[in-house]
Amino acid sequence: MNGFVKLIHDITPPKHLKLMEVCGTHTVSIFRGGIKSLLPKEITLISGPGCPVCVTSVKDIDAAISLSMTPGVILVTFGDMMHVPGGDRMSLYKAKAQGACTEVVYCPLDALKIATDNGSSKVVFFATGFETTSPSIAATIEEAGDRGIGNFYVYSSHKLVPPALSALMSSPAVDIDGFILPGHVSAIIGKEPYEFLASDYAKPGVITGFSTDDILMGIYMLLLQISDKKAEIQIQYTKVVRPEGNPKAISKIHKYFDVSDTYWRGIGQIPQSGLILKDEYSQCDAKKRFSIEIDHCNPESNACMCGDVLRGLKSPPECALFGKGCKPENPVGACMVSSEGSCAAYYRYGGAADG
Amino acid sequence: MDRILLAHGSGGRLMHTLIEECFAPAFDLGQLCDCAILNTAAGRLAFTTDSFVVSPLFFDGGDIGTLAVNGTVNDLSVSGAKPLYLSAGFIIEEGFLVSHLAKIVQSMSKAAAVAGIKIVTGDTKVVEKGKADGIFINTSGIGLLPEGIDISPVKIKTSDVVIISGGIGNHGACIMAGRNGLSFTPPLKSDTRALNALVKEMLLCTKNIHFMRDPTRGGVATTLKEAATASGLCIKIKEQCLPIENQVRGLCDLLGLDPLYIANEGILIAIVNACDAPGLLEKMNRHPDGSNAAIIGEVLPAPSGVVILETAQGGKRIIEMLTNDQLPRIC
Numbered sequence: 121m122n123g124f125v126k127l128i129h130d131i132t133p134p135k136h137l138k139l140m141e142v143c144g145t146h147t148v149s150i151f152r153g154g155i156k157s158l159l160p161k162e163i164t165l166i167s168g169p170g171c172p173v174c175v176t177s178v179k180d181i182d183a184a185i186s187l188s189m190t191p192g193v194i195l196v197t198f199g200d201m202m203h204v205p206g207g208d209r210m211s212l213y214k215a216k217a218q219g220a221c222t223e224v225v226y227c228p229l230d231a232l233k234i235a236t237d238n239g240s241s242k243v244v245f246f247a248t249g250f251e252t253t254s255p256s257i258a259a260t261i262e263e264a265g266d267r268g269i270g271n272f273y274v275y276s277s278h279k280l281v282p283p284a285l286s287a288l289m290s291s292p293a294v295d296i297d298g299f300i301l302p303g304h305v306s307a308i309i310g311k312e313p314y315e316f317l318a319s320d321y322a323k324p325g326v327i328t329g330f331s332t333d334d335i336l337m338g339i340y341m342l343l344l345q346i347s348d349k350k351a352e353i354q355i356q357y358t359k360v361v362r363p364e365g366n367p368k369a370i371s372k373i374h375k376y377f378d379v380s381d382t383y384w385r386g387i388g389q390i391p392q393s394g395l396i397l398k399d400e401y402s403q404c405d406a407k408k409r410f411s412i413e414i415d416h417c418n419p420e421s422n423a424c425m426c427g428d429v430l431r432g433l434k435s436p437p438e439c440a441l442f443g444k445g446c447k448p449e450n451p452v453g454a455c456m457v458s459s460e461g462s463c464a465a466y467y468r469y470g471g472a473a474d475g
Numbered sequence: 476m477d478r479i480l481l482a483h484g485s486g487g488r489l490m491h492t493l494i495e496e497c498f499a500p501a502f503d504l505g506q507l508c509d510c511a512i513l514n515t516a517a518g519r520l521a522f523t524t525d526s527f528v529v530s531p532l533f534f535d536g537g538d539i540g541t542l543a544v545n546g547t548v549n550d551l552s553v554s555g556a557k558p559l560y561l562s563a564g565f566i567i568e569e570g571f572l573v574s575h576l577a578k579i580v581q582s583m584s585k586a587a588a589v590a591g592i593k594i595v596t597g598d599t600k601v602v603e604k605g606k607a608d609g610i611f612i613n614t615s616g617i618g619l620l621p622e623g624i625d626i627s628p629v630k631i632k633t634s635d636v637v638i639i640s641g642g643i644g645n646h647g648a649c650i651m652a653g654r655n656g657l658s659f660t661p662p663l664k665s666d667t668r669a670l671n672a673l674v675k676e677m678l679l680c681t682k683n684i685h686f687m688r689d690p691t692r693g694g695v696a697t698t699l700k701e702a703a704t705a706s707g708l709c710i711k712i713k714e715q716c717l718p719i720e721n722q723v724r725g726l727c728d729l730l731g732l733d734p735l736y737i738a739n740e741g742i743l744i745a746i747v748n749a750c751d752a753p754g755l756l757e758k759m760n761r762h763p764d765g766s767n768a769a770i771i772g773e774v775l776p777a778p779s780g781v782v783i784l785e786t787a788q789g790g791k792r793i794i795e796m797l798t799n800d801q802l803p804r805i806c
Contacts, residue, residue, distance in 0.1 A: 122788040145731075152733070154790020217478045226655055226730065332788050448798040449482070449489055459731070469792045 124336035125158045131343045133162045138295060139342055140432050142281065143302030144171030144460025145330055151469035153332035159339070166432035167455075167462030169284050170302055172249040173200040174454040174461040175384040175430070180277040181206030183412045184246040187275065188212055188220035190410070194238060196231040197246035198253075199224045204457040209450065212246075228253075228260040235264070235272040244273045244406045252304040254278045254395055255369035258376040261397075261404060275406035276397055279382060281305050282313040283393035289321050294431055298342040299325035300335065303357040308373075310365025311353045318351040329357035376401055386426035386454040424453035429462055436466040443467060486692025486738070487797030506627070509688070510554040512620060519620035521556035523547060526613040532575065534653045536646075536665030539612055540582035542740060545669045546691065547616040548590045552671040553687040553743055555626045555678060556618030558590060563597040564613040569604040579610065590669035592616075623682055628705035630685035636752035637712060637772040638745045640673060640765045641666060643695055644723040647737035652726055659722040666741035673764040674743070680758045683748035690744055693797045696735035696782070698744055700796045704780045710746075711783045712772030712794075735784075736797045746774065 141147055147167045150156065156165055169175055181204050188195035195212070202213040202224060212222050221241075225231055228245060235243040247257045257274060264272040281302060288294055301314055306327040317323045324345035328338030338356045345352060355361050373395070382394025397405040406412075424446070425439035436442050436455065446452035448464050455463035482489045498504065505511060513520040527543045537545075544561065551558040563583065567576065587594050594614075645666040652663050670689065677684060686706075690698035695717075703710045719734050727734045741764070747755055752770060759765030782794035 125788065151792055152786075153788060154784070154786045154792040155788075156790075157792075158788060158790045213480060213482075214478065217480050332786060332790070336788070468795050468798070 122158070122336065124333060124340050127340050128336065128343060129160055131347055133160070133343065133346070136162050136164065137297045137346065138164050138166055138432065139298045139300060139339065140166045140168045140296045141300040142168040142170040142285065143305065144174065144458065145304070146300055146302065146328065146335065147171070147462050147465045148460050149330050149332065149335055151465045153335065155332060155335055163339070166296065167429065168432060169288065169384065169387060169430040170250070170281060171458050171460040172279060173204055173458035175279060175386065176201070176204060176248050176277050177383040177385050178206050179383065184275060185210055185212055185215045185220070186412050187244050187406065187410060188215050188222045192241055194221045194223060194234060194241050194243045195246055196223045196225055196234055196243055198248065200458045200460070201246060201248055203451070205451055228256050229263060232260060232264055232267070232269055232272060235269050239271060242271050242273060244275055246275050246277070248277045250279055250281050250305050251308040251373070254377065255308060255372045258372040261376050261401060264404065273404050273406040273409055274397060276377070276395055278377065278395035279384065280379070280393050280395065283390055284384065285314070286316065287387070287390045287393070288431055289317065291431060293433055296323065296432055298323060298346060300338050300342070301325045301327040303327060303329045303360060306357070306361045306365065308366050308369045310361070311355060311363050314353045318353055322351040324351045325353045327353070327355045327357050327361050329360065386430045426453035426455045426463070429455050436463040439463070485797060487697055491796070509550040510556065512554065521551050521554045521618040521620050523550040524613065524615040525550060526611060528608065528611050529650065530608060531653045532579070532609055534649055534665055535662050536649060537667040538579055538582050539610065540579035541586045541667050543612040543614045544583050544586035544590065545667050545740060547614040548592060548669045548671055549689040549743070551616050551618035552674040553689050554620065555624035555674070555687070556620045558592045558616055558618040558671050560617045561587065561592055561594045562615045563594050565597070565599045566607055566611040567599065567601050568607040568609050569601055571609055576610065586669065590671055624678065626684055626687050628686045628702050631702060631706035631708055631746050631774055632685065633708060633774055633776045634749050635685060635746050635774040636749045636770055637710060637774070638747060638752060638756060638759070639695070639718065639742060639769055639771050640670070640759060641742040641767045642718045642720050642723065643739065643742070644719060644727065644734040644737035646740040647694070648723045648726045651730065657726065659725065661722070663722045663726065666739060668741035668764055670741065670743055670764060673759065673762050676758055676762050677745065677755060680755050681747065681751040683751045684745050685748070686746035688744055689742065690739050692738050694736040694738060695744065696794045697796045699782045700794060702746060703782050707779045709775040709778050709781045709783065710772055711775055711785060714784055714786045716769055716771045718767045718769050735794065
């Protein structure tokens with residue numbers, strides 16, 4: 121038995137525990153590592169709202185699709201965004217099959233090369249993600265300004281993790297005993313933004329890395345805190361995360377973005393949880409520079425339980441659509457749209473196997 | 476589904492659905508595998524066809540021409556056949572450099588010589604600029620199936636052993652690195668190679684090879700799922716036994732991809748009788764094309780049609796077919 125697995129089994133939880141992994145990458149790592157099959161039955165892992173692709177609103181997806189189909193526009197985005205269904209199950213991937221102009225990049229700076237190589241086109245970066253990706257978008261806007269690239273625009277759909285956790289905890293239905301906190305986001309923001317979990321709600325949190333051993337160690341650290349009746353924010357992922365985070369990256373975010381209320385797919389409006397471009401950068405703000413025709417109704421399916429899944433109230437198989445009307449190749453809800461979504465991970469990796 | 480998506484060609488679930496719903500009812504496809512087996516007066520022939528649309532055209536370890544020969548040779552080889560003849564059809568975009576075409580044709584000639592087969596017929600079409608991505612190649616192949624060779628997933632049985640002939644994911648990782656300007660030291664090389672010499676040695680060693688497939692599009696995971704589904708048995712593999720080079724792991728970690736779903740062009744998966752496995756593995760390891768061959772798992776009676784991966788820490792997870800193109804993660 122793996123060392124951390126043994127340590128986890130040696131701690132007898134005082135009651136059945138629910139631990140939430142906030143980050144989508146953790147969700148995938150937990151399934152890939154078969155971690156659920158290694159834990160005592162008293163510990164349940166719940167997937168939280170931390171997949172930025174999954175929580176991008178239908179309105180924003182539809183806007184991106186509309187931009188991609190606008191003559192003279194090249195829409196650039198991260199790979200994960202291609203399959204996310206907007207209204208009427210259309211996606212950037214399906215739009216591409218109808219002639220829409222989209223490019224997938226690994227790094228936002230690649231969008232500037234596309235802009236310089238296609239001077240007669242307007243290149244719009246569909247910018248999604250949490251605090252992990254927003255500094256690189258800010259740096260790309262800065263680089264575009266420094267190099268005088270005038271055909272580069274950003275459609276910001278960025279979101280912030282701590283306000284979502286705050287909204288989650290303010291819901292009386294939510295019952296979580298501890299948090300496995302995101303490693304990459306925390307590399308930027310540090311541990312201070314999560315302190316409210318410990319001080320206001322007496323919930324422990326451990327900022328955790330992404331290997332199987334990292335996650336098992338993070339779970340063990342949470343169990344130690346719970347058994348000692350402690351509630352602190354600790355860092356397991358010390359090789360990457362400093363307590364203060366990355367102040368340079370944070371100042372870059374604040375230089376280019378203002379915080380605003382924003383809509384989270386499957387959850388709803390969360391105050392002060394999004395990032396919009398500051399007025400002084402409106403020349404590259406796609407929301408202001410393009411007339412985007414979209415339907416403003418919210419076409420999320422009533423049968424879809426993603427809202428409850430994202431808040432840890434339901435597990436994916438409890439949804440009537442799971443694996444039937446909603447599959448990775450033709451998703452309905454937020455959690456099935458990205459490889460990091462809890463429903464997609466559940467569907468693809470099948471949870472623990474008896475073998 | 477009202478339009479074809481890129482994922483319909485990725486070797487995963489959507490492609491299988493397309494074949495089952497669109498092609499199979501209209502054609503005489505028989506068993507849905509890479510080769511048709513034709514009973515003729517001269518004996519049993521294996522017949523296959525494959526098209527190649529890779530980008531970039533030239534990569535570390537080969538080019539589209541090398542792939543076009545090796546890919547079809549391998550489809551014949553894993554059916555147990557001795558590959559004999561290939562055709563080569565070219566769809567070339569107007570403006571394509573003749574020097575590039577010559578280089579590709581030379582690669583095909585060399586690959587054919589290495590594999591000991593002949594390219595005996597062909598066709599060329601040129602389309603207007605913008606109507607193709609440089610060059611597309613189709614190769615069809617014919618091979619002779621020796622007496623007594625009958626490789627079929629329905630022959631897989633409980634307690635059989637799963638063997639892989641080499642490292643996983645090298646070709647797909649090399650192509651993705653090339654597309655995205657990512658360099659590694661040492662460089663990521665495609666594993667493209669003809670496997671007929673290795674298969675010949677394997678068949679000399681044992682006739683009890685129940686299943687053999689080269690895990691190209693859709694990767695090792697999709698091939699194993701196909702074997703489990705076709706046999707109605709369960710395949711359990713051990714993550715620790717999977718041969719994966721560090722550069723491939725590094726690229727997968729960087730881009731958030733799973734090496735089990737990445738395309739390969741120079742390895743095969745064989746499911747064989749357990750008592751034959753040690754001797755076969757030893758024989759494969761002595762062959763240059765199988766020096767990294769490894770036993771990666773076993774066949775269990777249940778659950779039917781399921782592939783289970785046991786992780787290094789002892790955790791278990793289900794392996795499914797690729798559902799969409801693997802795309803890089805956001806963070």
